[in-house]
Amino acid sequence: MCTVCGCSEGEVKIEGGHEHHHDHSHDHAHCHDHHYGKGPAHAHAPGLSQARMVQIETDILAKNNEYAAANRAELSRRGVLALNLVSSPGSGKTTLLTRSIEDMKGETPIAVIEGDQQTANDAERIRATGVAAIQVNTGKGCHLDAHMVGHALEHLEIANGVLFIENVGNLVCPAGFDLGEAHKVVILSVTEGEDKPIKYPDMFHAADLMVLTKTDLLPYLDFDVEKCIGYARRVNPKIKILQFSAKSGEGLDEWYGWIKASQMMNKIGN
């Protein structure tokens, strides 16, 4: 069990110590005897049920939200803009990140938290650029949660810069988990279907920015950009949209501009 927060979250592994290897075995003893005399109603008559209704009215994700709030406070204290990058697997998140880091690292401190089910391959790709990266393997999980990100943050010394959190490639589950980020950025490559925003509306509704990537391939594809933007606005009228190619670099200036503007807004306190 984690001595910091008492967590026991399955097979999650965070690089740099604090490995979560314990399985969810409920190793504490549970008493299955019914001690009627000790119950809340103090009924001593054997056979009289102590069953009662306990009103809870608790949000199931309340715990995640508490961790997210703590992360947000810590990020704000350090003056860090955190961006939660979400997409399907293979949309080019890591390629976009390595390119962005190469272009931006002279101007602002950058750190990366990499979420994947297994392997530290992506963190190694990021480290090759000279920027600190922590790999979080979610094991059986399909998304990063605020608790994992909080622990990863402890291992990163980033301040007054940008923290990219590359979520697990999945357009469903990460939508529901606040990590303490300033913005969710949903990445959609033009080699995917243009109707993804309405196929996975929760994610496009939760995101503040949609980026269409791999636009250098558009001449070879049937992807209808206007239709895609229309779908995205249908599920999220406020969503901002950028289009670029991380390979050719076309359109990337707007992406860097958006990041700088977000950093500024974040400093002011939004």
Next chain:
Amino acid sequence: MHEMSICESIINVIEQQAVAQSFTKVKRVRLEIGPLAGVELEALRFSFDVVCKGGLAEGAALEVIELPIDAWCMMCAEKTEVKQRFDACPTCGSYQVQITGGDELRIKEMEVD
């Protein structure tokens, strides 16, 4: 597998409550879930049984109260209900509809021993 971690969160809440409200066995758990919570109920039921094994909620019945998507239609200036995000108002057909509820994911109550 998202439902699995939601069930683990439910177990966390139950274990905290077991200490706070001194009970040792959970017989029934009643949840309130809105359609926009992103939860597949069948997967949730399956995961719930798996995650509860060996704990104080083993064998507990899971009841789900499915909540509607509450909305406010600005044209009708009245409360309404829609079927999904950014549906038109079922009364007047306007798209000027604000969603006011439907993303709930709550443990309402439990029957305990």
